[in-house]
Amino acid sequence: MEISGCRVLITGSAKRVGKVIALELARLGAAVILHAFKSNEAAAAAASEIEALTSCRPLVLSGDISQRETWTAMDSEIEKHYGGLDVWVHNASVFAATPFFSVSDREWQHFMDVNLKGAFFGAQVFGGEMKKKGRGKIIAIGDVAGELIWPSYIPYSVSRAGMHALMKGLARLLAPDVQVNVIAPGPVLLPENTDDAERQRILETIPLSRIGEPEDVAKAVSFLMSNDFVTGQVLRVDGGRSL
Template identity: 40%
Template sequence: MRGTYRNSEGPIELKGRVALVTGAAHRVGRDIALGLAREGMHLVIHYHTSAEAAQRTLADVRALGVAAIALQADHSRAPDVQALFAQVAAHFGRLDVLVNSAAIMERKPLLDITEADWDRVLGINLKGPFLCAQAAARLMLAQPEGGAIVNIADLSGLRPWPSYAHHSVSKAGLIMLTRVLALALAPTVRVNAVAPGPVAKPIGWSDKRWQALGARLPLRRTGSGQDVAEAVVFLLKSDYITGEVLVVDGGRSLV
């Protein structure tokens, strides 16, 4: 991935590179994995409990003509992460891209959030990406081409959402982690984040409610996981961008 990212001519070529996408079994993570596969990247499909969905994503990725494997791990536990990246290194011999997409989002009044709630959300949304970035960096720093990391943040990390306190804090932390990693790992590894807005209909929402939300946005529509995937590809190909947060929200943060 051109470790120093200097004297480049045109965008970085992703074809033939290896990417690990956490939480790639479904929703936005799946869309990101498919988007990278369409660019010719070989994929590691990470999942925790969604084994069947991961196998479907794996089949769809392989159908695009690239190599891919699906690996299970609880990415909030250091031993699992160490084993995950050891398997990646053993199978592909390298890692060029990490996309930290695995996350959970829970709505709960501030005073009802328990210690267990807090630890679970922060563990999955912040501790996990840290552990994965740390493990990925060790592989990337050891290869001449370096690598790139993209963290999937959220608008809630930029704006306070009172009913999602633990989620907002976890995503704000992920944004700061992005900036810290960008400085700590430069110039060999670039690190950026994408902060999506309404790109995946929340569980329990009706189509009517989802469409009504889109109608209130400046672009008059909700987005999709493909919009996030395209943003990830843009950041991976742009070798003079690091430490940035790309908001993909149809203008929601403006209103």
């Protein structure tokens, strides 16, 4: 697929990795659509940055992805403004360490609702539209934790494993019209409260000897957008951490 001119929604794109993906795709000529949940001011600022780069202000959508209605509302807005979607980059998620024996019902449900149910209903809406139109790509940003299951992050890791499984199933269901892949980053942008000792500890686990950068993920997104013979894959962008 030609990146230039294609209509692409990036969920969770007000800041951090999602914003970098949006800026990179805008730079490559895609018509990007931003989405935020709580960071609406940051999303407006990201839209201004993209406008300055491309002379075109992107649509900014908002909503809680764990609610099915958010997806149908986003779909109608996209249809109204752009006449459809070529690529859905599903980047939004929740992430936190959770000591296994004290995980509450509410915490468990929150990971499943946002990270798994959200992706499922998004796939129903956008996967269905793409199948009908006979073309499209879905690129979900997962996590190597979904393959390796970090013991201090079991609810998060399980929600990511479920999302990876969902995308592999979709790749078969939606073939040959739609390609569906997962990018599984390792550490590319540490949580803001990470201290130096923790940063060093993480660094020592990465064979390529650096924390990744959001741009490493953005480049993997543009690779999957422009390659039409890859589907059902989990592409690890983790500096070899999972080896």
